[in-house]
Amino acid sequence: VDTFLERIKSYKHLNVFLDVYEEEARQKAKEISEKIKNGNAGRLAGMVIGLKDILAYKDHGLQCGSKILDGFQSQFTATAVQRLLNEDAIIIGRQNCDEFGMGSSNENSAFGPTLNFWNENKVPGGSSGASAVAVAAGLCHASIGSDTGGSVRQPSAFNGTVGLKPTYGRISRWGLAAYASSFDCIGPITSSVADAALLLEVMAGKDEYDSTASPIAPELYSDFTSNLEKKRIGYFKEALHSEGLDEGVKQATISKIEQLRSQGHEIVELDFPELKYLLPVYYTLTMAEASSNLNRYDGVRYGHRAKDAKNLEELYKKTRGEGFGKEVKRRILLGTFILSAEYYDAYYAKAQRVRTLIIQKTNDYFKEVDFILSPTTPSPAFDLGRKNVSATEAYLEDIYTVHANVCGIPAISIPNGKSPEGLPYGLQILAPSFAEKDLLNFAKHIE
Numbered sequence: 001v002d003t004f005l006e007r008i009k010s011y012k013h014l015n016v017f018l019d020v021y022e023e024e025a026r027q028k029a030k031e032i033s034e035k036i037k038n039g040n041a042g043r044l045a046g047m048v049i050g051l052k053d054i055l056a057y058k059d060h061g062l063q064c065g066s067k068i069l070d071g072f073q074s075q076f077t078a079t080a081v082q083r084l085l086n087e088d089a090i091i092i093g094r095q096n097c098d099e100f101g102m103g104s105s106n107e108n109s110a111f112g113p114t115l116n117f118w119n120e121n122k123v124p125g126g127s128s129g130a131s132a133v134a135v136a137a138g139l140c141h142a143s144i145g146s147d148t149g150g151s152v153r154q155p156s157a158f159n160g161t162v163g164l165k166p167t168y169g170r171i172s173r174w175g176l177a178a179y180a181s182s183f184d185c186i187g188p189i190t191s192s193v194a195d196a197a198l199l200l201e202v203m204a205g206k207d208e209y210d211s212t213a214s215p216i217a218p219e220l221y222s223d224f225t226s227n228l229e230k231k232r233i234g235y236f237k238e239a240l241h242s243e244g245l246d247e248g249v250k251q252a253t254i255s256k257i258e259q260l261r262s263q264g265h266e267i268v269e270l271d272f273p274e275l276k277y278l279l280p281v282y283y284t285l286t287m288a289e290a291s292s293n294l295n296r297y298d299g300v301r302y303g304h305r306a307k308d309a310k311n312l313e314e315l316y317k318k319t320r321g322e323g324f325g326k327e328v329k330r331r332i333l334l335g336t337f338i339l340s341a342e343y344y345d346a347y348y349a350k351a352q353r354v355r356t357l358i359i360q361k362t363n364d365y366f367k368e369v370d371f372i373l374s375p376t377t378p379s380p381a382f383d384l385g386r387k388n389v390s391a392t393e394a395y396l397e398d399i400y401t402v403h404a405n406v407c408g409i410p411a412i413s414i415p416n417g418k419s420p421e422g423l424p425y426g427l428q429i430l431a432p433s434f435a436e437k438d439l440l441n442f443a444k445h446i447e
């Protein structure tokens with residue numbers, strides 16, 4: 001704990017932690033050392049973990065990277081976090097993120113951007129950018145982030161860490177501040193597949209506080225003793241030939257595929273003409289869900305309350321006007337439009353139908369292959385403060401990652417080499433629902 005606390009101080013300029021629980025972590029470390037001596041310590045004894053500022057931890061600040069939650073303290077602890085604590089993990093602090101998880105660069109945080117660990121002029125990715133930087137910079141053993149459309153995997157790709165998005169419902173969402181409820185997943189960011197597996201094992205499982213948490217019993221994900229059989233591995237032709245795919249990322253992905261082929265795995269090229277619908281479906285539905293979820297921030301119940309409002313309506317308007325950042329406002333407005341009576345059928349209902357179609361097609365692919373490989377992102381980490389980039393262009397960043405959330409399937413990003421400038425590349429592996437055991441075993445063998 002002392003070592004991490006010192007490193008956190010020396011990397012302060014990266015803007016990773018919004019709060020560091022210094023005294024508490026030291027105290028906890030002492031208690032756990034005693035438990036270790038007495039032989040009754042939990043499975044995560046001594047593991048030092050950072051939490052994205054989107055997970056509730058009782059009596060600790062929670063702001064979702066937003067001014068609208070100024071001064072807010074959690075009144076309960078997220079189920080996933082409680083399970084870490086029950087196994088004697090040490091929570092070291094709260095990490096910066098894009099406001100309410102909306103973004104791919106951490107630049108949408110009210111607390112300023114976090115910097116990429118490998119190059120401080122580059123973005124760390126988002127929205128769990130700081131959580132990935134924390135692991136890359138050795139500021140904690142692991143971080144817990146959230147992934148609605150890639151927020152655990154994309155920053156992992158940008159910082160050379162491992163990021164796991166489990167099956168929807170594998171980990172309870174109780175205590176995870178909602179962005180888009182039918183997409184949101186909690187996921188670990190770690191320096192190895194083994195750590196990701198162990199953390200999943202501890203956090204997964206049913207929960208009486210979240211009816212969408214699956215009753216299927218979690219498996220022993222951290223047991224890697226089974227051998228790797230020959231697998232059938234697919235890749236989408238469209239993904240490797242998509243416009244805007246960086247040449248280095250492309251070559252790194254192709255050489256990984258060739259390496260797997262030479263190891264005797266069967267490689268299958270798949271056609272996925274629906275690739276181009278992933279982003280429109282994802283953004284239409286998540287904005288709709290966000291506009292509904294975020295209406296709870298009204299200046300009455302949580303955090304910030306505008307001063308001098310003359311009536312209730314003015315209180316809402318002023319509070320939200322002052323409290324929300326530009327991207328969050330954009331999504332609430334678009335989401336409200338999408339859900340409005342006149343446009344509901346044209347946008348929301350249509351996007352739901354396309355979502356179902358994509359889920360069916362994806363399930364069909366998994367009859368032919370065990371996993372689907374792709375780059376995690378179309379390029380390595382991009383420049384901080386990019387000028388003249390429209391919101392629509394920024395959304396292209398998520399082209400490969402949103403697929404898993406649209407379908408609710410598990411996906412992992414593992415490091416896959418670096419660019420000539422030393423920026424990490426990520427490789428994404430998709431698997432069928434609840435195939436985490438198989439997915440992690442495969443990822444461990446090829447990491």
Ligand code: GLN
Nearest residue numbers: 101102103148149150151
């Ligand atoms: N970048 C995507 C978005 O802005 C994904 C974010 C996330 O997974 N929370 O919606």
